[in-house]
Amino acid sequence: MFFKKDVLADVSEGMDIIVVTGTNGKTTTANMLESALTESGQKVLANKSGANLLSGVTAEFCCAAGGTGKPSGKIAVIECDEGALKQVVPLIKPKVIVVTNLFRDQLDRYGEVMHTLEQIKTGIEKVPDAVLCLNSGDSLVSSIALGVKNKVVYYGLDMPFGDQNPRVVSDAIHCVRCGAEYRYNFYTYAHLGDFYCPNCGYKRCRPEVAVTSIDQMDADGTDIQLVAGGEEYSARIGLPAIYNVYNAAAAVAAYYAFGSDVGQMIDTLSRIHSSFGRMETFKPGRQPVQMILVKNPAGCTQTIEFLTSLGKDYVLILGLNDRTADGHDISWIWDADYEKFAADPHVLKVYVTGDRAEDMQLRLKYAGLAEDKICLEKRTENLLETMKTSSAPVFVMPNYTSMLELRKLLSDATGAREFWEKQE
Amino acid sequence: MELKICHLYPEVLNLYGDRGNIICMRRRLEWRGIGCSVDLLRIGEKADFTQYDIFFIGGGQDFEQEVLLGDLRDGKDKSLIAAVEDGRTFLTICGGYQMMGHYYETHDGVKCEFLGAVDFCTVGADVRMIDNYCFKLGAESGGSTVVGFENHSGKTYLGAGVNPLGRVIKGNGNNGEDGTEGVRYKNVFGSYSHGPILPKNPQLCDVILESALVRKYGKAELEPLTDSFEVQAHDAVYKMITGA
Numbered sequence: 001m002f003f004k005k006d007v008l009a010d011v012s013e014g015m016d017i018i019v020v021t022g023t024n025g026k027t028t029t030a031n032m033l034e035s036a037l038t039e040s041g042q043k044v045l046a047n048k049s050g051a052n053l054l055s056g057v058t059a060e061f062c063c064a065a066g067g068t069g070k071p072s073g074k075i076a077v078i079e080c081d082e083g084a085l086k087q088v089v090p091l092i093k094p095k096v097i098v099v100t101n102l103f104r105d106q107l108d109r110y111g112e113v114m115h116t117l118e119q120i121k122t123g124i125e126k127v128p129d130a131v132l133c134l135n136s137g138d139s140l141v142s143s144i145a146l147g148v149k150n151k152v153v154y155y156g157l158d159m160p161f162g163d164q165n166p167r168v169v170s171d172a173i174h175c176v177r178c179g180a181e182y183r184y185n186f187y188t189y190a191h192l193g194d195f196y197c198p199n200c201g202y203k204r205c206r207p208e209v210a211v212t213s214i215d216q217m218d219a220d221g222t223d224i225q226l227v228a229g230g231e232e233y234s235a236r237i238g239l240p241a242i243y244n245v246y247n248a249a250a251a252v253a254a255y256y257a258f259g260s261d262v263g264q265m266i267d268t269l270s271r272i273h274s275s276f277g278r279m280e281t282f283k284p285g286r287q288p289v290q291m292i293l294v295k296n297p298a299g300c301t302q303t304i305e306f307l308t309s310l311g312k313d314y315v316l317i318l319g320l321n322d323r324t325a326d327g328h329d330i331s332w333i334w335d336a337d338y339e340k341f342a343a344d345p346h347v348l349k350v351y352v353t354g355d356r357a358e359d360m361q362l363r364l365k366y367a368g369l370a371e372d373k374i375c376l377e378k379r380t381e382n383l384l385e386t387m388k389t390s391s392a393p394v395f396v397m398p399n400y401t402s403m404l405e406l407r408k409l410l411s412d413a414t415g416a417r418e419f420w421e422k423q424e
Numbered sequence: 425m426e427l428k429i430c431h432l433y434p435e436v437l438n439l440y441g442d443r444g445n446i447i448c449m450r451r452r453l454e455w456r457g458i459g460c461s462v463d464l465l466r467i468g469e470k471a472d473f474t475q476y477d478i479f480f481i482g483g484g485q486d487f488e489q490e491v492l493l494g495d496l497r498d499g500k501d502k503s504l505i506a507a508v509e510d511g512r513t514f515l516t517i518c519g520g521y522q523m524m525g526h527y528y529e530t531h532d533g534v535k536c537e538f539l540g541a542v543d544f545c546t547v548g549a550d551v552r553m554i555d556n557y558c559f560k561l562g563a564e565s566g567g568s569t570v571v572g573f574e575n576h577s578g579k580t581y582l583g584a585g586v587n588p589l590g591r592v593i594k595g596n597g598n599n600g601e602d603g604t605e606g607v608r609y610k611n612v613f614g615s616y617s618h619g620p621i622l623p624k625n626p627q628l629c630d631v632i633l634e635s636a637l638v639r640k641y642g643k644a645e646l647e648p649l650t651d652s653f654e655v656q657a658h659d660a661v662y663k664m665i666t667g668a
């Protein structure tokens with residue numbers, strides 16, 4: 001498809017737009033925002049299909065515009081690739097930009113994280129009127145506020161969570177301003193937490209939208225206390241794991257910055273169910289099969305910590321491909337904490353599948369998992385049979401293209417709709 | 425028996441699953457009843473280098489290497505060169521490998537002085553050499569084939585009389601020109617292969633462990649292990665790269 005250069009600026013003119021960017025959690029955060037806005041009675045334009053580059057965003061607006069030249073709704077929630085932000089935001093002039101987090105991803109390139117940070121900054125410098133919602137506990141993300149004119153709303157956890165040991169492997173060890181090593185008052189996950197630089201004084205800002213306690217966390221969701229704009233709320237997030245607590249806080253912050261009713265967003269969060277492999281549940285047999293996309297060490301370790309904390313028996317399927325959309329370099333699996341699976345007696349069996357299943361099998365052996373618990377299975381029809389007949393819940397942890405394959409397998413078997421058919 | 429490993433700069437040189445090399449060495453010692461301890465040595469921390477049998481140095485991001493060079497010049501450089509001459513074992517990968525040579529010269533002529541522990545240098549190039557690749561180890565390193573993943577834009581050129589770690593079968597290796605990959609000098613093993621290099625190439629891992637055991641105890645007889653998963657993973661990638 002070819003478009004006139006300014007067509008995106010033309011069709012989006014006069015709309016109120018929220019843009020979501022960052023390494024992990026874009027789709028979930030955008031889903032939360034879209035659902036809340038829709039439930040409040042608005043007609044919302046969203047790029048649900050994950051087309052988050054300039055071409056995809058443009059196509060989305062143009063399709064919605066149809067023959068009239070303008071989309072019928074006045075509101076849009078747009079998920080945008082970090083690298084494409086600088087092309088997209090000057091054209092659509094968003095009211096709010098949310099940045100979720102920055103992790104190492106697609107490890108085919110050196111200096112990825114710093115480069116991504118620069119690209120996001122370049123984009124934001126072009127739209128000084130947009131309100132930024134920044135993850136206060138991510139030293140990389142919150143550094144975006146340094147040297148830009150935009151108004152900032154910080155969000156995040158205002159409390160420690162999980163393992164408090166100093167991080168040996170981290171995506172942000174040194175101060176982005178001066179290079180000194182950060183110290184932490186507490187950690188939440190990966191390099192996120194209450195960081196400060198002992199040399200130049202750069203530190204976490206107390207979040208205006210803050211999770212102040214996590215009361216209950218299980219496979220179906222999380223109960224939290226949250227403060228936004230000085231008001232206290234009890235919230236149920238209908239998605240499990242700590243990263244979804246961050247996604248929820250990001251969504252609340254954006255909703256707040258957008259000028260919408262936070263109470264109504266809190267209400268929506270309890271009814272949110274993730275789609276497109278982020279944490280989707282299928283029922284091909286007696287037991288639930290839950291799919292959790294993993295694509296980098298931080299997200300993968302977080303998923304492992306979540307599963308090993310459940311305290312109930314389960315079967316695992318790990319899918320690893322190395323195609324272009326996944327990144328050809330799969331070495332990141334050695335940085336994720338598969339050792340925790342070896343220490344969890346509730347892991348009944350682990351199936352490895354995909355183009356690089358042999359690498360995953362080897363990783364598990366060196367993680368300390370007994371070899372007879374590991375089963376290499378590249379034939380997906382056999383995997384489906386395993387899922388149908390399993391006597392324990394199954395968790396599937398695929399990377400991107402492996403997720404597409406396994407999701408198709410499961411949706412064909414269960415009649416689940418494709419993600420782009422989701423009704424508004 | 426016990427080997428002491430020093431993991432240098434784990435907080436900065438930790439890209440691309442380098443941690444897998446440490447996990448691999450530790451496990452393969454443990455499975456044979458040989459003790460293994462790993463000390464992490466970060467920027468600003470001091471240690472007596474003569475207590476270590478193996479040094480591991482991984483790859484890192486460009487912007488963080490500046491911080492690191494300052495720390496090296498603060499005394500660690502001399503201790504590391506002494507350890508190399510003393511026959512201690514080094515496994516160095518990517519950026520860590522480049523660091524063992526004389527310098528890195530960027531494309532626009534800026535020279536970054538490195539350790540100079542081994543006679544080679546690296547020059548920045550336009551093209552990134554990035555993909556799965558494989559090479560055949562020299563006889564002194566066991567002669568097996570190694571599969572890995574290379575990702576570097578620096579081209580490394582070995583000094584006259586310095587042996588490569590191996591000869592490229594498919595891929596680029598040191599510079600994409602002379603067919604060499606990595607370096608082997610005394611007990612220094614340098615390679616562009618992250619991925620990480622050791623788990624899928626258990627014979628290389630054992631050669632490295634043996635070099636340290638021989639230096640420390642005068643002999644090394646590593647019991648063979650059941651390497652079926654290792655061989656499967658090696659062969660799958662080898663087949664993918666060479667089609668054979």
Ligand SMILES: [Zn+2]
Nearest residue numbers: 175178197200
């Ligand atoms: Zn600082």
